[in-house]
Amino acid sequence: MSFMFEKVAVLGIGLIGSSLCHVMRQKGLAKTIVGHAKSEETRRVALEIGLVDSIYATASEAVQGADLVIMCVPVGACGSLAAEIGSYLMQGAILTDVGSVKGAIVRDCRPHVPNGVHFIPGHPIAGTEQSGPRSGFAELFENRWCILTPLEGGDPLATAKLESFWQACGSMTELMTADHHDLVLAITSHLPHLIAYTTVATASDLESVTDTEVIKYSASGFRDFTRIAASDPTMWRDVFLNNKDAVLEMLGRFTEELAVLQRAVRWGDGETLFNLFTRAREARRNIIAAGQDTAAPNFGRVPTKK
Amino acid sequence: MSFMFEKVAVLGIGLIGSSLCHVMRQKGLAKTIVGHAKSEETRRVALEIGLVDSIYATASEAVQGADLVIMCVPVGACGSLAAEIGSYLMQGAILTDVGSVKGAIVRDCRPHVPNGVHFIPGHPIAGTEQSGPRSGFAELFENRWCILTPLEGGDPLATAKLESFWQACGSMTELMTADHHDLVLAITSHLPHLIAYTTVATASDLESVTDTEVIKYSASGFRDFTRIAASDPTMWRDVFLNNKDAVLEMLGRFTEELAVLQRAVRWGDGETLFNLFTRAREARRNIIAAGQDTAAPNFGRVPTKK
Numbered sequence: 001m002s003f004m005f006e007k008v009a010v011l012g013i014g015l016i017g018s019s020l021c022h023v024m025r026q027k028g029l030a031k032t033i034v035g036h037a038k039s040e041e042t043r044r045v046a047l048e049i050g051l052v053d054s055i056y057a058t059a060s061e062a063v064q065g066a067d068l069v070i071m072c073v074p075v076g077a078c079g080s081l082a083a084e085i086g087s088y089l090m091q092g093a094i095l096t097d098v099g100s101v102k103g104a105i106v107r108d109c110r111p112h113v114p115n116g117v118h119f120i121p122g123h124p125i126a127g128t129e130q131s132g133p134r135s136g137f138a139e140l141f142e143n144r145w146c147i148l149t150p151l152e153g154g155d156p157l158a159t160a161k162l163e164s165f166w167q168a169c170g171s172m173t174e175l176m177t178a179d180h181h182d183l184v185l186a187i188t189s190h191l192p193h194l195i196a197y198t199t200v201a202t203a204s205d206l207e208s209v210t211d212t213e214v215i216k217y218s219a220s221g222f223r224d225f226t227r228i229a230a231s232d233p234t235m236w237r238d239v240f241l242n243n244k245d246a247v248l249e250m251l252g253r254f255t256e257e258l259a260v261l262q263r264a265v266r267w268g269d270g271e272t273l274f275n276l277f278t279r280a281r282e283a284r285r286n287i288i289a290a291g292q293d294t295a296a297p298n299f300g301r302v303p304t305k306k
Numbered sequence: 307m308s309f310m311f312e313k314v315a316v317l318g319i320g321l322i323g324s325s326l327c328h329v330m331r332q333k334g335l336a337k338t339i340v341g342h343a344k345s346e347e348t349r350r351v352a353l354e355i356g357l358v359d360s361i362y363a364t365a366s367e368a369v370q371g372a373d374l375v376i377m378c379v380p381v382g383a384c385g386s387l388a389a390e391i392g393s394y395l396m397q398g399a400i401l402t403d404v405g406s407v408k409g410a411i412v413r414d415c416r417p418h419v420p421n422g423v424h425f426i427p428g429h430p431i432a433g434t435e436q437s438g439p440r441s442g443f444a445e446l447f448e449n450r451w452c453i454l455t456p457l458e459g460g461d462p463l464a465t466a467k468l469e470s471f472w473q474a475c476g477s478m479t480e481l482m483t484a485d486h487h488d489l490v491l492a493i494t495s496h497l498p499h500l501i502a503y504t505t506v507a508t509a510s511d512l513e514s515v516t517d518t519e520v521i522k523y524s525a526s527g528f529r530d531f532t533r534i535a536a537s538d539p540t541m542w543r544d545v546f547l548n549n550k551d552a553v554l555e556m557l558g559r560f561t562e563e564l565a566v567l568q569r570a571v572r573w574g575d576g577e578t579l580f581n582l583f584t585r586a587r588e589a590r591r592n593i594i595a596a597g598q599d600t601a602a603p604n605f606g607r608v609p610t611k612k
Contacts, residue, residue: 100526125522125523125525125526126525126526127525127526128603128604129590129603129604130603135603144525145522145523145525147523174522180514183514183515184515184519184520184523185523185526187508187509187512187515187520187528188509188515188519188520188523188524188526188527188528189523189526189527189528190527191505191508192505192527192528192530192531193527194564194567194571195501195505195531195564196527196530196586197567197582197583197586198560198563198564198567199497199498199501199560200585200586200589201563201567201582201585201586202493202497202556202559202560202563203493203494203589204585204589205559205563206493206559208486208489209489209490209493209494211592213490213494214490214493214494214589215589215592215593215596215598216431216451216480216596216598217431217451217453217490217491217494217495218494218593218596218598218599219431219432219433219450219451219598219599220406220431220432220433220491220494220495221494221495221496221498221499221502221534222493222494222495222498223593223598223599224498224502224530224531224533224534225498225501225530226586226589226590226593226599227530227590227599227604227605228527228530229583229586229587229589229590230586230587230589230590230591231583233579233580233583233584233587234580236579236583237576237579237580237583238576240570240571240579241571241574241576241579244571244572244574247571248568248571248572250508251564251568251571253508253511253512254504254505254508255561255564257504257507257508257511258500258501258504258557258561261500261503261504261507262554262557264546265500265546265547265550265553265554265557266550266554268547268550270543270544270547273539273542273543273546273547274539274540274543276503276507277503277535277537277539277542277543278539279506279507279510280502280503280506280507280532280535280536281535281536281539283506283509283510283520283521283532283535283536284435284532284533284535284536285536286517286521287521287524287529287532290521290522290524292521292522292524292525292529293524293525293529293532293533293607294607294608296608297434297435297436297441298434298435298533298605299533299604299605299606299607300605300606300607300608301599301600301605301606302600302602302606
């Protein structure tokens with residue numbers, strides 16, 4: 001049996017790392033899968049549920065002889081990880097990551113990547129609000145996009161091989177510059193998360209409405225915001241620290257739009273509200289038509305039992 | 307067989323109205339269900355799928371002899387509807403509604419309700435982003451709260467009967483004042499919807515990122531916002547026009563919190579971000595513990611097919 005990769009090293013065994021292990025197993029993409037995790041408990045779980053063939057406390061051990069190395073740690077941890085593994089990487093290996101910011105990854109990692117190693121930053125647009133080695137599943141990347149941001153002058157064959165890998169994991173792939181990626185994700189992901197966090201914070205600091213009331217009546221909209229606000233805090237702190245300019249740009253535009261809506265509410269301008277609400281409906285239709293969400297009411301939530 | 311109500315008149319056959327018809331049928335809560343809808347097509351569908359025993363183009367016909375009348379129309383339409391039916395209501399009947407604003411409903415409807423009719427405003431905290439007579443289902447109210455805001459001096463027995471009705475529909479019930487309801491819903495529902503609409507509007511007005519890109523990469527957070535932004539535009543216009551003060555109050559607080567987060571992003575204050583993100587996680591846990599959302603990742607969305 002021939003494998004796409006002989007030895008894949010997954011550095012960091014959280015939601016993305018463990019999902020990659022599952023899908024690589026399921027599709028037979030790697031002869032050997034090795035892992036690295038700082039936490040002893042994570043290493044124990046990774047072996048127990050069969051995510052990896054072997055696991056190491058130090059990343060430099062894990063990457064030796066690997067022809068694909070995937071950094072699955074928070075954006076802020078990638079630079080020091082790259083520094084640690086740089087001189088242990090095999091010639092001809094592909095080094096990639098899965099972080100939600102790409103410019104900062106290039107800035108922090110590139111200096112540590114030796115010549116002869118193909119560094120191709122990547123970002124699978126997939127996830128859930130859960131984290132940890134038990135949260136992964138093989139279908140996570142199915143029908144989702146994975147963006148790669150190859151560096152100028154990089155080897156197109158290595159990029160093509162990494163694209164094939166993600167496609168074999170179930171994804172569709174797209175290439176763009178790191179800067180453009182960071183703008184796109186600022187609006188599709190980082191701004192929504194920041195707004196969700198802000199909404200949850202607003203609700204928890206009211207004198208007039210109790211926390212219990214917010215929870216009881218959350219099915220009227222609020223609960224949708226709490227899902228993305230339940231994502232891993234370290235990961236999200238790093239995203240905002242490392243995509244500052246694009247996030248501030250989108251926040252500025254958001255605040256402008258909010259002022260327009262706020263004014264319409266204050267002055268009772270029903271026409272402005274109605275027109276905007278009608279336009280917003282269209283966005284949902286397009287997302288469903290593109291296969292990026294379910295058309296089932298309430299996301300097809302199964303009703304909770306009494 | 308004895309029924310809780312002899313004749314229930316459902317005025318407006320949208321998501322809530324049609325769901326009420328389904329659950330009343332399923333649980334045998336009404337001997338006769340009659341409906342009213344302005345649209346001929348809605349009347350045709352309501353009869354075709356058996357929502358009602360008979361349906362009327364004029365509300366005053368529908369309410370005659372009904373011992374329970376439920377107004378299921380947008381908040382802005384309730385006043386004129388009450389004016390139209392007032393003199394046709396049966397003595398001893400209960401008149402209620404399902405609107406997401408209660409102060410304005412009391413203000414607009416009470417003048418038209420004759421003595422001897424029990425007017426008890428209500429609001430089931432349940433819904434989906436869909437609308438129309440085909441969008442309803444019997445389980446919509448299951449394990450959700452229904453808030454009633456009885457008027458001072460109203461008949462406690464009538465209120466108790468309406469509570470029993472909603473409980474028989476699967477809901478838990480709570481009583482509060484109309485003013486307090488409007489504050490609670492401003493934070494749990496109206497603010498989240500306004501923010502979702504604003505986010506969708508921001509995303510659709512960018513020069514740097516195309517609409518196609520926003521749609522393709524929406525699984526990273528944005529798609530969650532589009533669900534509630536896909537709700538009925540008329541209903542939501544009326545909510546904001548009729549709960550102005552509470553919405554502006556919550557918007558002011560939201561803007562303050564957003565300024566704090568924006569400053570933390572600008573100055574790279576990771577500690578503030580991390581602490582706030584950690585707190586937000588807690589809100590999700592509490593909502594799941596209270597049975598108001600599913601614990602399944604991504605709301606248990608079924609993965610979309612290629």
